[in-house]
Amino acid sequence: MAEQRHYAALDRVLELVVLINKDMTESLAKDGLTPSRTTLLWLLRSTGPSTQRALADGLGVSARTVTGLVDGLEATGFVVRQPHPTDRRALLVSFTEHGAAVVAEMERQHGEFADLLFGGMPEDRFESLYAGLGEIVDRLRSVGLTFTPTEEPS
Amino acid sequence: MAEQRHYAALDRVLELVVLINKDMTESLAKDGLTPSRTTLLWLLRSTGPSTQRALADGLGVSARTVTGLVDGLEATGFVVRQPHPTDRRALLVSFTEHGAAVVAEMERQHGEFADLLFGGMPEDRFESLYAGLGEIVDRLRSVGLTFTPTEEPS
DNA sequence: GCACATAGTGAGTGTGCATCACGATATGCC
DNA sequence: GGCATATCGTGATGCACACTCACTATGTGC
Incomplete structure (x- = not known):
């Protein structure tokens, strides 16, 4: 039965999900960061200086939540608030x-992590995996799951 | 450069992580469950009636946390506490x-989800994906990431 | 120039997780 | 038998995160 194999494959995916979550959370903690604060930093890096409103929209959370996240990041010296x-x-x-230095370092680690997962993998092997990952991500998307925060038409 | 492709592949993996987390959290919420409570239920299903201590060890969280999780699950009628x-x-x-009924239903949905991800995928395509997933999970494991809570020697 | 929209925050709530202190019970050892 | 010690569960407390509601200060459109 294909179902059995599919079931096993799902288990691998789920294990991957758990493992990666764990790894990221732990390595973040070493920098004095939490997942949410890091997500904000990551966004800020790609947008440049932003209003809190813009960050809230970008993260898909409430304005109040951003106030809290920025409070924390400011207190620990990653970001500053300036008047618009x-x-x-x-x-x-x-x-x-x-803050900029820590984000740069995270970017480096990101590359290192990619290397850990895929480094030295035979070309054809890597390509099938890459394609397969693309397919299941597409399938998830096709069921309405989206990466970016769901924005509704008014 | 292979690095570029690896980077893109990592992005797919991370997207998968986010998407799956989101999907599970949402579908759980419909049953009145949270991720942690569900994990406890899942463990309970494979162990049978357990002490809270055993659950704490199995989940890799503190005893106090289990008290809280069981409080919630008991209040919402999924589990009961009985004297040992x-x-x-x-x-x-x-x-x-x-509780047993809900867990059974979740198991069914688990299969459905596997079907969503892999159903109707050509045999060879599936096999490469399955193998690739296995490899990166192994690579993560080889760096010390473990699925089960890290238990240290004294 | 006034009605209304928007930026940010205080206050309060809920969930998950942690540690510390503690009472109740079990157990090992003299 | 009885006391030291280990273990089970929980109260209290604190942190991270996200939400809503109410409010101030400010911008904008008619």
Whole structure:
């Protein structure tokens, strides 16, 4: 029965999910970061200095949550809040030097991790795996799961 | 550069991680369950009636955390606490009928999910994917990541 | 210029997880 | 037999995260 094999494959996927979650959470903790705060940092890196509102939308969480995350990141010296140049209601969040350095280091580790997973894998083997991963991600997407926060039409 | 492809593959893996986490969390919520409580249920299913201590060890969390999880599961009618037949300090946690039924249903959904991911996939395609998944899980394991809670020698 | 929308925050709630302190019970050893 | 010690579960407390609701300060459109 194919079902049995599929079941086993799902177990591998789930194990992967658990393992990676665990690994990331732990390595983050060493930098004094939590998963959510890191996600914010990651977003900030790709957007540049942003208002908290923009971060909330980008993360798909409430404005209040961002206030809390930025509170933490500011207290630990990763980011700073500055007044917005034109909108006096808003605040611009940007990296401190330390924050920028930590994010750069994380990027390096990201590459290292990719190497751990795929480094030295025979070309054809890697390609099938890559394609297979693409397919199951597509299948998940086709059922309505989306990576980015679900934005609804009003 | 192979690195670029590896990087892209890692992104797919990470997307998978996020997507699956999200999907499970949401579908669990419909049954009135949270991820942690569900993990406990899942463990209970494979061990049979257990003391809270045993559950804590099995989950790799503190005894106090199990108290909280069982509190919740008991309040919502999934499990019951009964006195341990021989050890008066301990409590045995076991399923209610409702709890057992929900777990059975989850098992069914598990199969459905496997079908969503892999159903109708050409044999050879599936096999390479399965093998590839196995390899990266192995690589993670080889770096010390373990599925089961890390138990140290004294 | 006033109604209404928007940025951010205080207060309060719920969930998950942790540690510390503690009472109740079990057990090993003299 | 009885005391030291280990173990089971829980109260209290703290942190991270996310939410809602209410509110202030500010921007914008008609």
